[in-house]
Amino acid sequence: MNDLAIVILNWNGVGFLEAFLGKVVAYSSDAQIVVADNASTDNSVAFIKDNYPTVRIIENQQNGGFAKGYNDALKEVNSKFYLLLNSDIEVTENWLTPLYAQMQDPNVAGCQPKVLSHKNKDSFEHAGAAGGFLDNNYFPFCRGRIFDHNEKDTQQYNSSTEVFWATGAALMIRSELFHKVGGFDEDFFAHMEEIDLCWRLKKQNYAFHVVPESTIYHVGGGTLPYSSPRKSYLNFRNSLAMIIKNHEGVVLPKLFYRMCIDGIAAFRFLFRGEFNNFWAVFKAHMYQYANIKTLLKKRKAIKADATTFNKTGLFGGNIVWNYYVKGVKRFSQLNQRLFK
16 A cells, blocks of 8 residues: 555644554554644644654644645645545554555545544444435435434444545545645635535546445544534535535525525524524624635636536435434435435
């Protein structure tokens, strides 16, 4: 696997490096291991130099978030395949082999392992679980995780399958394709940038897969807690931006409908006394108005590069209705005939 580079983005995560970098080194065969440091102010860089001299360090000049941090670092990494790995992940023995095998299919742009919770190792973790999907309003969900409900892993999703998006927490991707579409959208800063990237590549007829033969354990919320208003802002903002950029057909009716659903979510925050999260949704909507020209310009560029849209992984149903009205909490309970 000397054509594979494992690239770990780090920002003030020396505790995670102490806990997890050792297994990455031990279980990653002859792959190149790189830590891209996002201008940390702790002793992350010194720790790596002192304890893992074979690990290459790329020192970014600023903390540009997940998107810019990776874009900047990957310009300096020469490898056929990248594996983008969060610093708060425990890998397992032989985790790379199934992923690498999947990438031998030239139509596959990227893939991910099965992602379980490091805190509760028999449950799926929020970020990726057993592969990502989008519903008919472009809400993301996973095999093993719908909104905030994480299923127990009883090996019910152990089949390798094509998905719509693969998690950025542990994403193996062809470097040529990553750079061809311009990498991550740096305006996203963090959150949902990997869905946007997958979506853009699927519009060029590439595929993404989940490979559950490979298993990792993710702490999650290492940079921003899941309850953080900042995280809420980024998720709502980037989700809408992603729709403007990538939706097929007339975008304004779909955007308006999604913003109405967001409004319901915002008032739900308000009624629960989560005023900062309510304000986060409001600011996320204002961002779209302020940046609509830029977003439409990106939409035009994506459309110009598009070939055949590979729609596998789109769910024709409404995941909000299924979850909040019908009480569907498990991926397997969804109407499988509605998946493309």
